[in-house]
Amino acid sequence: MTDQLSQAELVRKSLKRRYRKERRFRAYGIAAIAIALSALVVLFADIVGKGATGFMKTTLDLQVELDGEMMYLDDATDERQLKMADFVEPLVQALLKEIPSATESDRDAVADLINPYASVTLRDALKENPEWLNTTRSMSFLAHTDVDVYVKHAGDDAYSIKLSQQQQRWVDQLVEKGIVETSFNDTFFKNGDSRDPSKAGILGAIIGSLLTMIVTLALSFPIGVAAAIYLEEFAPQNKLTDFIEVNINNLAAVPSIIFGLLGLAVFINLFGMPRSVPVVGGLVLTLMTLPTIIISSRAAIKSVPPSIREAAEGIGASKMQVVLHHVLPLAMPGMLTGSIIGMAQALGETAPLLLIGMVAFIVDVPEGFFDSATVLPVQVFLWAGSPELAFIERASAAIMVLLAFLIGMNALAIWLRKRLERRW
Known part of the structure; x- marks a missing residue:
């Protein structure tokens, strides 16, 4: 007991x-x-x-007197006169009228409140509307980057205010009068990169990323799925097949910068393809994405029950018919999920693209697969390393856009898996 x-x-x-x-x-x-x-x-x-704050812009709403004599312009339809005309003076005079305490001797300090590209905006507007010459128009212009930083970050130690005390008082007066305003930064989504932070946008990087992803998807998905089908359904079990499988698994763990070195050596140095174009970027990302797609596709094929194959073979289907008509449709949800995850990984890559020249400063928005371009992660890298502190908010805003794309792609993968998966 x-x-x-x-x-x-x-x-x-x-x-x-x-x-x-x-x-x-x-x-x-x-x-x-x-x-x-x-x-x-x-x-x-x-x-x-x-x-x-990167999604907000600071603008100046001014009543601009388009005096032809002031601008040295007689005919707004004459291209030669438009190139030689002075479009800065009307802007300065319009701003001086809104600042009673400023005198003509303060002209340079007042001019520093106007964005350098405002004169180009005025010229383009007059070029499109020649009848505006010698009239007064209400127009909106981007404020200078220093004004933008002051309006949005005054008192923030992370940003240095470059305006003088007098200029800060003028900006405060203009804000009270409603001349200086903040609004949604559509420029951020309509422009390419720029040396001026207030003019910089991500449209070029978005289009570059889209073109690069199209090339990557067009190559990696069919090649990856075909390789997975062959290795899983047709390849004999021998040392060569084992060697290929081991190397595919190893390639999935190789640092992405190695694929950039491979692309630089093969596609650019050996084949002579141009640098900084979406086609080369897509080829490099295809090499990096293929192991992920092959591994996920093989897992999806393995998940199809053997009874499906046996039933199809029992009614006289050939091996190819079994794979194409029965196994592949049932494994496709898993293949799509793995491919989307691989594409999301490729979208966020920077290192391999830096080595093939997609780190270049690209102002123009690419229009084709062979135009110079950059991508969103590289754009973030460029802005984050810029000496202009105003690019900090642009880089963070671009990160938010990139995260939105990545979250959306992963959400799509989850939705497809839930929507298309079959339970046995």
Whole structure:
């Protein structure tokens, strides 16, 4: 009886220790998740805090007198006169009228409040509407980058205010009068890159990313699926096949910059293809994405029950018919999911594209696969390393756009998996 009690006591103590360990393990897991979520919240809060103002622009709403004598312009339809005309003076005079405390001697300080590209905006407007000459028009122009930084970040130690005390007082007066306003930054989505932060946009990077992803998808998906079908359904089990499988698995773990070196050596140096074009970028990302697509496609093919193959063969279907008509349609949801995840990984890559020249400063929006282009991650890299602090918010805003694309692609992969998956 005593032995039985002692054994029961040992069992109870053992159970208590086991339960304590389970509770500790559960607490460790909850703590790990909490730490990960906290880090994610801090990261997103920092990005959103810095990038939210990147979606806002600062403008000057002015009554501009388009005096031909002031601009040295007689005919607004004459291209030669338009090139030689002075489109800065009307802007300066319009701004001087809105600042009563400013005198003609303050002309240079007042001119520094106007964006350098405002004169180009005025010239283009007059070129499209020649009848505006010698009239007064209400027009909106981008403010100077220093004004934009002051309006949005005054008092923020992370940004240095370059305006003088007098210029800051003028800007405050213009804000009170409604001359200086902030609004949604459509310029950010309509322009390519620029040396001026207030004029810089991500349209060129978005189009470059889209063209590069089209090339990557057009090559990596059919090649990856075909390779997976061959290795899983047709390839004999021998040393060569084992060697190929091992290398595919190893390639999935190779650092992405190695694929950039391969693309530089093969596509550019050996084949002489142009640098910084979406076609070369797509080829490099195809090499990087193929292992992921092959591995996920093979897993999807393996998940198809053998009974499907046996039933198809039992009614006289050939091996090719079994694969194309039965196995491939049932495995396609998993293949699509893996391909989308691989494409999302490729969309966020920077290192391989830097080596093939897509780090170049590209102002024009690419129109084709062989036009010079950059991509969103590289654009973020360029802006983050810029000496202009005003590019900080542009880089953070571009990161937000990139994250939106990545989250959207992963959400699409999850939706396709839930929508198309079959349960056996």
